Amino acid sequence: MITKFPQPQRPTAPPDAVLALHTGETRLEHTKNLAWVRWLFQSVRAQREALVFQSAAMDRAGLITDWLRFTNETFLCILAPALLRGWQNAQAGDDAQLASCDHELHKLLPVALAERSIAAGSILLEQTRGAKYQGALGRLRQRFDIGETTGHLVIVWSAIAALFQMPPLDVLTEYLREEWLVGARDSNHPAEPQGPLSFDALAHRALHEARVMDFRDAV
Numbered sequence: 684m685i686t687k688f689p690q691p692q693r694p695t696a697p698p699d700a701v702l703a704l705h706t707g708e709t710r711l712e713h714t715k716n717l718a719w720v721r722w723l724f725q726s727v728r729a730q731r732e733a734l735v736f737q738s739a740a741m742d743r744a745g746l747i748t749d750w751l752r753f754t755n756e757t758f759l760c761i762l763a764p765a766l767l768r769g770w771q772n773a774q775a776g777d778d779a780q781l782a783s784c785d786h787e788l789h790k791l792l793p794v795a796l797a798e799r800s801i802a803a804g805s806i807l808l809e810q811t812r813g814a815k816y817q818g819a820l821g822r823l824r825q826r827f828d829i830g831e832t833t834g835h836l837v838i839v840w841s842a843i844a845a846l847f848q849m850p851p852l853d854v855l856t857e858y859l860r861e862e863w864l865v866g867a868r869d870s871n872h873p874a875e876p877q878g879p880l881s882f883d884a885l886a887h888r889a890l891h892e893a894r895v896m897d898f899r900d901a902v
Contacts, residue, residue, distance in 0.1 A: 720857045726810045727803050728865050734803045735796050736866035743872035761791050762837050763889035769841030773819040785838040804836040855886035
């Protein structure tokens with residue numbers, strides 16, 4: 684359990700604005716500024732063999748095939764929309780709609796995937812329990828503690844991302860990175876996917892398909 688979040692560097696902007704991406708930052712600086720995400724997820728990675736994405740493939744071709752299936756069948760059509768709606772609701776402080784996103788997601792995910800998602804989400808909720816000034820994240824945890832919400836991973840992550848005013852592209856990209864880091868770590872070829880299946884390309888595609896102007900403006 685942590686008692687204090689690391690403080691990511693972020694540009695100043697009105698609290699209701701969608702922050703611009705990478706403004707004034709080199710790729711290296713941007714990566715360093717998001718290092719807190721990897722730090723935050725370390726407990727989840729240590730305790731889970733997979734988040735939602737899971738692959739038993741040991742060769743590169745099989746791993747990429749599994750990643751393609753996950754991104755097409757689960758991430759783009761189910762997880763990404765839920766993550767973006769959750770982020771938007773958390774930003775707005777709309778706790779009821781944030782919980783509603785969680786319930787809707789639970790209905791859409793196959794049972795095995797839902798179980799993995801909830802297990803990972805509960806770890807992240809516990810890992811952040813001692814942090815201060817949690818806003819929507821703290822209120823989501825209160826609902827979770829009394830059984831009013833299931834606490835799916837993307838919903839928990841959306842609340843954390845809103846707390847830190849992360850722009851949507853980073854929210855999606857970092858989520859995909861964690862899915863890959865855990866799901867592909869037992870493969871002999873765990874190097875990040877490239878091209879259309881890269882984290883950045885998939886995040887851009889998810890934003891485009893969301894067709895929500897606020898998100899599209901952040902690209």
